[in-house]
Every structure is written in structure tokens, then in C-alpha cells.
Amino acid sequence: MNSSEPSATDTISEFPSDSHELDEGLDHVGHFVGVRFDVVSLERVFSYSVPKELIGKIGLGTPVRAPLNNRSARGWVVEYPHRPTVAIDKVLELYFLDNYALSTELYELCRFGAWRYGSNLVHFLKHARSAAASTPYSLQGDGEGMGRANLTNPTTKRSSRQGLDAGIEASEGDAFEAGSLEARQGSDLQKKAAPGSTYIRISPCESVEDTIFELCIRAISMQKRVLVLFGNEFEMQRSNLRLGQMGLSTYVLERGDTKKARSQRVDASCIISSRIGVFAPIGNLGAIVVVDPADSGHKNSSEPTWESAVIAQRRGELERCDLISISGYPSPEYSHQTRIVTKGNDSKCWPKVAEVDLNENGGVLVNSDLVHWINRIRESVVGRDKAPVLLIHNRKGKINRFKCTKCKKTVLCEACSTPLIMGEPYSEEGKNTPNFLHHYEFRTEKAKSDFEKLFPRGLICPKCRLPTPVACGLCKSTRIVAVSFGTTRIADELESILSIKVPLLDEKNFSSIEVESAEVVVGTVGALTRLERVSGVGFVDFDQFFATPSFHSTNRIFGHWYRAARLLFQSGFEPNGESQSRILIQSRDLGSDLLNSIITRSPKSLLELDRNQRKELDLPPYCALATFYGDGASLFSLSTFDLINTDPRFSNVEMISLGEDRYVIKALDHDLLSGLIETLSPYRNEVHLHVDPREI
Structure with a gap:
């Protein structure tokens, strides 16, 4: 069995299936297709004949309707041409053709997703159909008559490089060296990335929308479209509004009335979507932009746990378009592309940080140091545009x-x-x-x-x-x-001490008058992406971000710090013009290397710390991980153990027990990991399998 990654030129018959090899002398195989139904438990491929009126309209990945156990069932064509697995006179005929057909590239993308995440192909075909159902027909063409930005004489930098990212250069004072992430032999880091693959690390003073706008202007000059993927819905809607105000024609892919969405005429050069948009059939695609690829919103929460950044990279390879990641807090898993540049000067963009030692305050969260800092921030905004002090605590309740x-x-x-x-x-x-x-x-x-x-x-x-x-x-x-x-207890104590109303932020009141007019508000980390303006950000108990054991903790903490700094800059508080520390951190371990990097405003040392820890512990991206658990975990673990000890291909794979029927599989790279999972496919449905787990 071949465990290497499937390529765009592979045919489905090269992968395991229940069908037999095609007979070169069999003339009628072109009139039969292999169908896999929208039932995860049905792993086998069923044979059906193609009616005369549908011949020429059927292809790999085409959704169809077919009889199954005296009822109509939806499925997908996964083998064409196909040799029937039963007697020809017993083969039933397809009687309905779905209108959402997939291109060859998108079908191969679904196959890659199923292989990469050890899942059933049906899962990814459903995602692709859902994305296609929300994409207007006008966006699936070659882009003729695409919308233009309402700008006068827009300037577009061009260079000898043909990609849309050709004109992006690192700014003066760049704090990160391109390609500084050390590669390991046999690791995915050494694999060729998508054509024109670029990672843009933007400082808090830079705007994500400005970078997207620049890329879209280049796309317009080349008659190309740009697909922008967001992990956070509120950031997506806000960026769409700002790009529209800048004069750019945009379109947001949303699930809803599919007939209306597909029939409307859309002339847009910038298509904005959540993670599902990576499967959207966008024609004449010049670049895929992934904003904050480490954001948890880019990872599918249910099985299969695929990530849009990984799928986007594969799509860039298949369609020969640029892959551009934009983030202020790059993670080693996603920053291994061919070009790494920084926009903005780190030494001028990170605000000062005040620290409070909770050990000196007896572990009391609402202490005199916190109250004193809040009062200083309140006094500093007198005579300026009013903005509340935001206190972050990631536990709700009293x-x-x-x-x-x-x-x-x-x-x-x-x-x-x-x-x-x-x-x-x-x-x-x-x-x-x-x-x-x-x-x-x-x-x-x-x-x-x-x-x-x-x-x-x-x-x-x-x-x-x-x-x-x-x-x-x-x-x-x-x-x-x-x-x-919890946040309720903190708000109650602050109201008693400060003698002011301290509202709690929840899903209903982020834009309410009460919050906009408040001097102090309390909420969770979600407020960093929901609020428009703040005068200060205080992390009431920073140690809680270490409570969940995960090798992603350092990157998440960097993300919270970056979002706080960016929110302050967008609120008009420039770091160089401020003597006041507008970010406060309360912790019981202020002497740690991680917090020292934040207090000294050194993002480079924070990233180096994250990278060195992963390298020392042999964690991603220096290896590939998968976890599994469930009722069939014992049988799956025994099968995995036998395969590791008997098959020389998997001799370097490790399996570690976490207790309570939970296990981790560790391999050198995803080629090896996916090959192992593919070999164990007969036992796959008995367990919950998560590839690239974030909580471990």
C-alpha cells in the first residue's frame, strides 16, 4: 500500500477500494461509475450504470442520487470509469444528477484532506458541496468583468517575480530573519510549499486590511481574484466593512439561501469567507490569503479536525496560485513557507507592560495594585475620546x-x-x-x-x-x-471599590450603550476581537492561560498579547507617545522567560522560546501527531502496536498511552502518519481520531 501523498495526477484506482482493476478489453466500463454514499459507516463503493442522458455530464466528485435499499440516497462519484463489482445485469441505474459538480482540482483537494486527516472522503465532499452551494456562478468563471476598486490611479508594485506577493518586502527594522526556523531531516518543513508561498508577520501598528488591499490591487492588475480566509467571524465582518470603505469590491461567502446566492451577479475581486471557503469553486484564483492561521477558528471542531491553512496550501499547489499567510503571532507550524517578511517596526509598535506580582498580594485578584493601575488609566483619558478599561479573565461566573x-x-x-x-x-x-x-x-x-x-x-x-x-x-x-x-465576582468587587457601574461583556451587549459609556468593563479574551476601542487592557490572572497543558500555550499567549497591543493602537494610543503602561499582567511567576519576553517587549525572543521548546521536546512541526480515543481505542491501539512492530515502514513511529483509553501516535512527518492511519482504516470507525491535536 502506498503511503505517500496523493498527487493531482493520481487516479482513484491507485488507492484501496472494493472495486476490481479495470479490464482494458472491457468496452462498457465508461458507462458505469463507483458511488460512495453519504453514510460514513458505508465505506465500500457501489456500482451504478449511467443513463444515456447523463453520459458526458458525470465526473469524479459529482454529487448524484441513486437507489439504495429501496430509497433514494445521496452520494458522490468516486470512481470513473469503473468496473462493476456485481453482475452487469444486476447493476442499478442512476436516476438523478445533482447540480453541484466539483472541478478536478477540488476533487483532488478533498482526496488530499481525507488522506491527510485519516478520514472518510465523504466528509470532505460534503464540505466542498456546501461551499459550492454558497458560491455565485459569476465567481466560478474566468473573472472577465471583475469588479474594480474605486480608486484614482492606484499604484501597483511589480517585480520580476510573477506572484501576487512579489512586491511585498520586509520593512526597515525587521526583527525576524527569513527562513530562521530550522528544518529537520524527514520533516514537512523540507517539503516544497505552494508556488509563491509567503508568510507576512505584521506588527500591531500595521493594518491587516492594508495588506489585503495591496494584494487585491495586484490581483486586479493581473485579472485575478483573491480568496481571504478568516478564523474569527467578527474580524471577518469588520475587515469586509473596512475594505469596502477603502473602495474595494468584496463578496462574503455565507451559508443561507443557496439558490439566491448562486443566481446573483457578483463582480468582486476579493472573496471573503470563513474556513469552509477553502473549498469554494472560485475561478481564476490568483492567491489564497489566510489571516491568523493559528486562530482556533481555522480548525474544524468536529471530526475530521482539518485546518484551512493546510488545505489552502494544497490548493495552492493544485491550482498554481500563491498562498499568503498574514499574522502578528506566527506559529512554527505555519511559518515555514519560502518567504517570511515583517511589516512594521517591532521596537516602535509594542506598548509598555505593567506587572503585578500576585504573590505579594496574597493571591487576591482584585488588589490595590490593580485598582491603582485602573485609576491611572482613567485619569489619562480625561479630555480625550472616551474608551473603557478592559479587564480580561477567562472564567465566567462568580x-x-x-x-x-x-x-x-x-x-x-x-x-x-x-x-x-x-x-x-x-x-x-x-x-x-x-x-x-x-x-x-x-x-x-x-x-x-x-x-x-x-x-x-x-x-x-x-x-x-x-x-x-x-x-x-x-x-x-x-x-x-x-x-x-469568575468575571461576575471581579465586576462586583470593582463596583464596590470604584463606586461605578462595571458591566460584564457577553454575546448580547458588546455594542450596547452601557458598554460604550462605561469606564471599566470585564470580559473574556473574546472581547479583544469584539470591542472597537479601549484605553487599557488588564489580564487579571495571566496564569490561567497556562492551566491547560498544551504545546500551543506559548503561541496563544503571544496571540492575546498581540491582539491587546493592536486594539490599543487602533484606539489611538500610540506606544511611542505614551508614558503610561496600558497593558497590565498579574501573575504569580513574573520571572518566567515567557513573561519576561512580554514585559521587555521582545516578540522575537518569545518566538525563539516557543521554537526551542518544541525542538527540544520533539513536538510539531518537528514531528506529526494524532490522538485517538473511544470504545474501540483498545483494539485500535493493539492493531497499531502490531503494525509498528511488524512493518519496517513504520518502525520509527511511536505510540504513547495517556491513560483512560487515550493514545498519541507520533511520527516523523505526515507522510508516515497518514500512511499508518490509511493502513489501519478497517478499524478507523471505532475510534475518535484527531490529527494535529491542539490540546495535548
């Missing part, structure tokens, strides 16, 4: 975790072992919330009063939603203390 001071353990639900949280009103409207005080004995009335004030509604399990007495499930002690606060 109190999120409790600890027993007797046994030093987290208080868990006795039924499901989930950490308990502060109880919310769960009784029917108009009835009193049950009181749990009769469970305990108190030495004094003051102790009883303090206990009732701290736990007015008892504790509740967020999973079972069952109220629980305030006691440790292990030692039954009532000596319970809160060890982590």
Missing part, C-alpha cells in the same frame, strides 16, 4: 473552583466528579431557593452568618445541574474556600 482546606482537594460532584461551582437560582419562579444551613453545625452566629453570605445558594454541579450541600465529598469537611473567581 466563583468557579472550591478547595477543601482540610484535605487540600478540589470539591467535586459525588455523582460525576466534576468540580462544583457556586449555585445559581434553580428553583421555580416565585419559590424560595432551598437553604442548606441545616446540614451544618456552627460554633457562633457570626460563623453561620459568614457562611451563609459566602454560599447563599449552596454549590451546584455544572454537568448534572444538581444542587449539592457545601461540603467536601471526600472528607465531608465544611472548611471550603474559593480558589478561583
